[in-house]
Amino acid sequence: MGVEPDLQPSRREALVEHARRAIKEGSQSFSAASRLFDEETRERAWLLYAWCRRCDDIADNQVKGGPLGDQSDLDDRLALIRKLTAKAFAGEPTGDPAFDALGVVAKECGLTPAMAEDVIAGFALDAEDWRPRTEADMMRYCYHVAGAVGVMMAVVMGISPDDQDTLDRACDLGLAFQLSNIARDIVEDDAAGRCYLPAIWLVEQDIEPGQHTKPHHRQELADMAAKLVALVEKHEAAARVGAERLPFRSRWAVLSAARIYGAIGRKVRKRGTEAWNSRTFVPRWEKALYGARAFLSAIINREKHPDGPITWGIRDFRPSN
Template sequence: MNQPLLDHATRTMAVGSKSFDTAAKLFDADTRRSALMLYAWCRHCDDVIDDQTLGFNIGTASATNAQERLASLEAQTRQAYAGEPMEAPAFAAFQEVALKHGIPPRRAFEHLEGFAMDVRDEHYTTFEDTLRYCYHVAGVVGLMMAQVMGVRDEKVLDRACDLGLAFQLTNIARDIVEDANAGRCYLPSNWLAEEALTMKTLNDPTCRPQVARLAERLVSEAEPYYASAKGGLCGLTLRSAWAIATAHGVYRRIGLKVRRAGAHARDKRQSTSKQEKLALLIKGSALALSSRVTTPAPRPPGLWQRPA
């Protein structure tokens, strides 16, 4: 075992995603290692594109440099799949996971396409467009994580993708103003028009009621995806189901806090306390156990369907 590589991935998770870190501790040792390694790569790619370190210290790199950084990520990903020695810890970690679990190159490049959408400064006209972005940055991560957990059933993979979509919709709802300050907007432009908003007015304090309504709308749209995701727990081992059920509860709680905070949600970045995480961990164990003895509900009709 490459312990330094695992240590790097563990630190990356602990700093980069406190919401998922608690849940990841519930995996068995082998699954946890692979999940951490995969997360380290995803976090690294995100940081490289944004010129950050673990989501902090925003740089001032130009769009041209961002295009060069994206091209470098794509080249290193191809090298990882080719089995070449990888110097960057995040890519060494990804290489181990991708080759061990047979993650298709298509999935990795679908994820990189999400960063390419940011580099191209894509705008989203409809909610369908926003969901397409959510798929690339989070839904496909759900697919890769599920594969790490041994999932091969396409119906269970659909539920894993749904959970990724729900997570990302929650993130967008929480970070509307923060994203606007960084020059990004993932909200559909037709939603903005309904509220008489533009990207330039999203961070205007006088527009908080309209922004709150948009955030609430996103949280509501995430709900059927969270509901669908529960149906995939039966396709996981008990420990993996416990971990995913806990992550499900933590992220959903953040969304509900955004909804309850309303126009005041921008005053403090919404998160869950240690006590809340503990309660959700216990609740997750009950949900995982119940998935052993109950038949999952059918996937709700009308949900966005991942590419075949």
């Protein structure tokens, strides 16, 4: 699918440039991985990212991922996100370039309002100060804030919205990303008044409520981070199954991003109790190395799969109705 003829090229170019700046400022890892896409897919990925970033900022009442603002008017902010998103899908101007960007990429690729609503539900969970009680709760959160984005990205990369199995594997990639983020940011999230570790895990470790980041619990924290990374590797391996079905350059980009985010989790695990003394990151040279390895893997296209059959999918991470 090419650019829709009823959108002025100059307007689309302006939205793409706005989106390019948004991803460059918001995520160096995603920005780097996006360069591996062909031009059309890269621009569409930027357009989708711009919407995600803007929704996150509105939901948290922040600017470009900065400090959280006043959370008292949550319902109004979520209503605004839904209103502007609906206008974008209807092809109407929204007055906000990030939502206009969604309208463009949705029309070009076949993204649906239901896909977008799954993502918005994640912003609602964050803004409501929601806490997971069980591992299943944590995975549901990861689905809404990252797995659902992976589904939309798969459609941007050319996967049919009806190809449920491949969309399931795209969801796995988002889950792996978010689980790595949770492991890396446990202490940072606690400072912001948030905890994404299942309450049952904390009880099993005999940790007092609100005390999981205290120095005397660092070993227990390292043990829970290791459990998170085991989940990262499970879903990372499953995502490789779907990556095999992508066009070469998209496959290269996905495998690069998977390696980089998987490396974050594995670094956290390796650092053990020291993991939160400083922020865990993947340096630029190492990202380049993972990109080179992903290039070879994308050519060979015989990724290591999970042990045993994959018995889960998106249905397992959505809340039951």
